Amino acid sequence: MKDTRLFKRLFAYMKPYLLRYVVAIVFMIIIVGIDVISPLLISASLAELGKEVIDFNKIVMYFIVCLGLTLLMYVIQFLQTMLLHYTGQRIVYKIREDVFAHIQSLSHHQFNEIPVGTLVTRDTSDVNVLFQLYTNVIISVLKNTATIVGVFIAMVLLNAKLAIIVLCILPIILILTIVFRKFLRKVHRQVRTEVSNMNAFLSENISGIKITQIFSQEEKKYNEFKEANTRLRKSTFKEIFTFGIFRPSVYLIYILTVIIIIYVGSNEAIGFSLFGVAIAITYDQLYAFYQYISKFFNPIQMLADQYNTLQSAFAAAEKIFTVLDIEPEIKDSENAIDIELKGNIEFKNVWFYYVEGEWILKDVSFKINVNQCAAFVGATGAGKSTILGLITRNYDIQKGEILIDGINIKDIKISSLRSQIGQMLQDVFLFSGTLASNIRLDEESITDEEVIKACEEVNAMSFINQLDEGINAPVGERGNNLSLGQRQLISFARTLVHKPKIMILDEATANIDTETEKMIQDSLEKVIKNNTMLMVAHRLSTIQHADIIFVFDHGRIIEQGSHQDLLKLKGRYYQLFMLQFQKNELKNITQKALN
Numbered sequence: 001m002k003d004t005r006l007f008k009r010l011f012a013y014m015k016p017y018l019l020r021y022v023v024a025i026v027f028m029i030i031i032v033g034i035d036v037i038s039p040l041l042i043s044a045s046l047a048e049l050g051k052e053v054i055d056f057n058k059i060v061m062y063f064i065v066c067l068g069l070t071l072l073m074y075v076i077q078f079l080q081t082m083l084l085h086y087t088g089q090r091i092v093y094k095i096r097e098d099v100f101a102h103i104q105s106l107s108h109h110q111f112n113e114i115p116v117g118t119l120v121t122r123d124t125s126d127v128n129v130l131f132q133l134y135t136n137v138i139i140s141v142l143k144n145t146a147t148i149v150g151v152f153i154a155m156v157l158l159n160a161k162l163a164i165i166v167l168c169i170l171p172i173i174l175i176l177t178i179v180f181r182k183f184l185r186k187v188h189r190q191v192r193t194e195v196s197n198m199n200a201f202l203s204e205n206i207s208g209i210k211i212t213q214i215f216s217q218e219e220k221k222y223n224e225f226k227e228a229n230t231r232l233r234k235s236t237f238k239e240i241f242t243f244g245i246f247r248p249s250v251y252l253i254y255i256l257t258v259i260i261i262i263y264v265g266s267n268e269a270i271g272f273s274l275f276g277v278a279i280a281i282t283y284d285q286l287y288a289f290y291q292y293i294s295k296f297f298n299p300i301q302m303l304a305d306q307y308n309t310l311q312s313a314f315a316a317a318e319k320i321f322t323v324l325d326i327e328p329e330i331k332d333s334e335n336a337i338d339i340e341l342k343g344n345i346e347f348k349n350v351w352f353y354y355v356e357g358e359w360i361l362k363d364v365s366f367k368i369n370v371n372q373c374a375a376f377v378g379a380t381g382a383g384k385s386t387i388l389g390l391i392t393r394n395y396d397i398q399k400g401e402i403l404i405d406g407i408n409i410k411d412i413k414i415s416s417l418r419s420q421i422g423q424m425l426q427d428v429f430l431f432s433g434t435l436a437s438n439i440r441l442d443e444e445s446i447t448d449e450e451v452i453k454a455c456e457e458v459n460a461m462s463f464i465n466q467l468d469e470g471i472n473a474p475v476g477e478r479g480n481n482l483s484l485g486q487r488q489l490i491s492f493a494r495t496l497v498h499k500p501k502i503m504i505l506d507e508a509t510a511n512i513d514t515e516t517e518k519m520i521q522d523s524l525e526k527v528i529k530n531n532t533m534l535m536v537a538h539r540l541s542t543i544q545h546a547d548i549i550f551v552f553d554h555g556r557i558i559e560q561g562s563h564q565d566l567l568k569l570k571g572r573y574y575q576l577f578m579l580q581f582q583k584n585e586l587k588n589i590t591q592k593a594l595n
């Protein structure tokens, strides 16, 4: 991304708050002004003390003015910090919001390509670096530049020749700072790499700790951790060491400069010659110089620091804008319409792949009418979940058409489409929160009664009633405090409560016991009366009541019809059914034998 474009975009976020930045700059000018003037005031009172007849009133006045200015400076500093932090927070709030909203608009396909961790980093650490930019860096860069200029002018006014001596020392400080930065950047990068290695190690191994324990890998993992930990310790120490060398070196130069000034100044007590140039200085000026030297050197080092922060802020901004620039693959077409779904679904010669050239669906055509229940059967990896995901445009197809109520789904608003289709996916995802919040999602209008009714319909109340807090019982991250079957029941209730026109059930009852499954089916039958339902189940008993069953093989429909039709056909479905039937028979025989 070009720098000018980057600036423009960063500036665009500042624009609504421009007035505040102007106020902050005015504050900054006042602060720098006071900072530069104070040594002059003290120097003036020292000059007064040096006079033969001392005017104490004048000294008291200098003192009061100095105290007043210092107090004023602190107040303004406080106001400025508050103002900048408040504004900075506002800006990064907006950026974080934009990034999150944009991430939400990306398609499943795009999520397969961008690691989740990267997106999390963009919306957290990278945004925080920008916070530094908007609060501290911009104003500090201006402040330090203004201080350097202000202090230099004050020194020239005090004593032009001494000011030039100080200026001569400047290149030494600059060279030292530049060399140090180079070293520091290197060690800093090392530390960052080690920290991120450590984070990656911890997050992977803490998520997988149960596997580590099951396979008794604790010692091995502990040793790996120790290695990563040692590398982190060593690199951090290197960083501290580099700082440890640099800081005293700069301080040394500062002290040397002061000594030179004092030496040359006091040598002639007020009048001397340096390299043949006659210099006259008074003790009070000497004091002011002493103060100015540090006020002159500090901002130079700080500017070098800020240059680095600026660079990392630009790098972070570039990364953030790159995410914002990812064009959502699946979005509403220009004339997309809102529709009230009835529930007719038609696939017309649909071809689809995830990876170019590897067709997953090959010329699939079928029709499901309103209120029908359709089931998809086929081997693992045959493409059943893929078909279901296409209906809600999780992915767009490459060839053919998918029609709902005769309208191509690409012409329907995505929000309209998805809000009327209830999906119970193969991998249930629960958010941390409560059972009720997971069922309701963000639909606040759904009452507790409705939530409970849905739970009753899917027979979830029998386990919920055992929990102290009922439907308000907490749900851990990803629902890890619930059994797989319980998670499926909650997801069932979630789908029911949103009253969708089309229901998609992908292995929705795979982890639920047969008895509960039967109950759910009964209540679904009540619901199906005004729903179209598409389901996938490996357990054929689950789907044998479906109006139409599609048998898939390698991305093609090879058989279709009702359970009875397909059995008569004696094809693939018949084979599958017989296999499962025999298994059940065997189970029954064993059961009988045990009894």
Ligand SMILES: Nc1ncnc2c1ncn2[C@@H]1O[C@H](COP(=O)(O)OP(=O)(O)OP(=O)(O)O)[C@@H](O)[C@H]1O
Pocket (backbone or CB within 6 Å): 112, 354, 355, 360, 378, 379, 380, 381, 382, 383, 384, 385, 386, 387, 426
């Ligand atoms: N995100 C993806 N990227 C690339 N390939 C994918 C993706 N998701 C699924 N596939 C591939 O598409 C094929 C069909 O997968 P799909 O999930 O539709 O199978 P399925 O019939 O639902 O199987 P199962 O019965 O195991 O759920 C598989 O070969 C799988 O490897």
Ligand SMILES: [Mg+2]
Pocket (backbone or CB within 6 Å): 384, 385, 386, 426, 506
């Ligand atoms: Mg599947």
